[in-house]
Amino acid sequence: MMKQVQAMQSRMAEMQAKLEQATAVGQSGGGLVKVTLTGKGVMTALSIDASLLKPEEKDILEDLVLAAHTDAKSKAEAMLAEEMKSVTGGLPLPPGFKLPF
Template sequence: MLDFMGLMKQAQAMQAKMAEMQAELDQVVVEGEAGGGLVKVTMTAKGALQRVAIDPSLLKPEDSDIIEDLVVTAHAQARAKADEAVAEKMKAVTGGLQLPPGMKLPF
């Protein structure tokens, strides 16, 4: 028979670590860039956009479509970095336990 109480304690400890990790992710800041650094996006690992920086050389009305595409690309890069930061934090919290694809904690 499994040690049910021990299993419950482990689950509670993991839940506490998850809450701590969520708070830490608000403090993790990542940056994405596009166009060789002409457009930069800064955001938290939880996805909160903090800053968009556009090099003044791009600010020409006829280039607005390009600027919009570069902002989207920079944001996508920052989001990918945020996802990596979350995955690293999750690995530390779960002790390397691999969750099935698509399954996220907390449930």
């Protein structure tokens, strides 16, 4: 059992490093707004098409940024879930137990 726990700790450290390097790009408005997040959910980039930079489009732009961020975050969470499956490798975790956060 201790060997399994140590192996899982090692895989967790590897996964943490991998998540730091992984990115997820979310988009909205047909690609007019794009948000890039790290695997840990930190926003690293925001791209807004010039056609949206009009004062009368302010509310639409704000909604599109939020939608793109939500899209990127769900993709980053899906990457994390996949990584966790490979790290825990059959070791049962209590319901609601989240690693690494």
